[in-house]
Amino acid sequence: MEPLAGYDRFDVRAAHRGVLVAASIWYPASDRIYAAPVGGNAVFESTMALVGAAAAPGSHPLVLLSHGSGGNMDGLGWLSSQLALRGALVVAVNHPGTTSGDSSPRRTTRLDERAKDLSAALDTILADPSFGPLIDGKRITALGFSLGGTTVLDLAGGRFEREKYRDYCKTFADQGDCVFFRKGGVDLDRLPEGMEADVRDPRISSIVAVEPGMTDALSDDSIGAMTLPVQLIGLGSPDAWRGVDVSASGSDLAARLPDATYEMIRPAVHFTFLGLCKPEAARLLAEEQDDPVCTDPEGSDRAAIHTRVIERISRFLGLAAVPGETSAAHQ
Template sequence: MFTLFCVSRRRASALSALLASVALAASTSIAHAAVGQIKLAALGDDASVTLFYPTDATEQKVQRGPFELSLAVDAPPATARSNGRLVVISHGSGGNAWVHADLARALVNEGFVVAFPLHRGDNSADPGKPGPDSWKQRPAEVSRAIDAVAQDPRFAPGIDFNRVGMYGMSAGGHTALSMAGGAWSPGNFRRHCEAHIDEDFATCVGLIVRHSSGWVGALKRWVALAVIRSRFDDDTLHTHHDPRVAAVVAGVPAASDFELSSLTSPRVPLAFVTAGRDAWLVPKFHSERVLAACTTCIRLADMPSAGHGALLSPFPPGISGLLADLLNDPPGFDRSQLPAVDARIVGFFRQHLIGAPASTAVAP
């Protein structure tokens, strides 16, 4: 039912410094390697981890779900082309690695190794248990994805596991906030929906039913709130700490259930990518809520005309119905800006994991 895929004046100088470093592109260019892709064996009950990485092998066209991608599958890593850093990406509810392949390529082009855990019960092949059960287990799945890379003799020797980056989008953004030190509870989600279900209906109800007005809408709200009160009756705060994670980016995150005090000063550098016309996770209840409270966060990129699905790149074809209404790009949104957004994410991780400007970053 509950499917879910920071800048003030005093923070402006930090953002300006980041953008200045991003603009200094030229002097530290890394020659682009091909993009390798491999699956690492699962740890415990987890699904396999999808890994993207620099390789000197030749890419070939491969089919991954509905996408034709250019990858060097099962190719040996090119250690000399790596920058020695790992970034873990957490997909949204019902998602997978392929809808973030463009960002993975941008990171690999800068020398990063990129790992995607497939979140159990909340992915494209197994979508049956989104919501609190998934939110509780997702951060540990990120940590075990790091473990899986650290145990692989082909990749582990070339990576500094004390400086890992983490990016998450939507429900993956919820995971990202947890990895940055955020504390959340199901009870907070319940209280949010009790107060704001009409304004943030898709967050509270997901894909089960459309929002409507009149007596039909009132009945939908009554049923939804009854279910929410039954499922989200626990005020236990959930946290996760992995000291290896040293920088975090949250893209259009689900955030209404976080204790703001836990994200006032996150334990690691935390940046946000926001979408002004997000109808699934209405910004004022999610990303903007945290940005207003956080004293150290930055808004890495803002897309005022973007909807919730803007950060899915490549975008999944053939979706329809309510899902399409919530994910499709609003009229006027220009996807040509997405490479620049990816470049800012890459630049953020280079700055905070390596201390160097990105060679491909371009400001949108």
């Protein structure tokens, strides 16, 4: 029988938000309960989970997961479930203002709010009577994709300078993030002060940033001060998007961080990190003139790329392998 992770949802009360922040947790389950699909929609396949199952006892590493712009907490279930099967607790939130169905260019510039969402989620889960006692407080990792990568770097002490970001968009005006802000009428000369706020959370012990955005705006001082281990992952075929390129051809963040490991995974594109797509999804997206989130480069296998990502992150986190498991659990 296919192993499945446990899954549940909870709400986060965050002082900086006027609404509750929706959150979820994936975890190793101690027993089977009914299985249900999580995170599927007209475009993406769901991930099966044991909803509400009892959690496996012991001390587990915790991963705080931040989705990308327009994403959601369940959209990366392919990753969360596999990390949970390897022994981690994975907590994710829907970031208000930058999540599915609620994605605003103006609110996206409030980088500090996203980082505070994760800190508030951490407060909540540590205080939870069921899950709090299971958390190894010395192994708390923040993991993010795209704008989520920006968020976890912010949480690690990175400081994003408004003037540097404005100048980046003047130079690379055709990049997706800059186009998004321009279409939303964002004045890059008047970015919110909170973009530069210090939101570092000292409870975080390591970072995984997959295709992080806005890294050209990071201050040199804050990069040098980020001494915790950082795993950077890029997806590029044949070339990475400039806006999320942390190699020498981009912001060169990978070489500038004191303790960073960088891996480029090919053949893939930025959107390959998203979930497996349903058979008719690419056609549906084309008809709606939406982003080609289901179109991978020639020769690429999204499920195989996901497996490589899972293995890379699991090694970085020191997680155990799943006996007999060779690929992510999709259905």
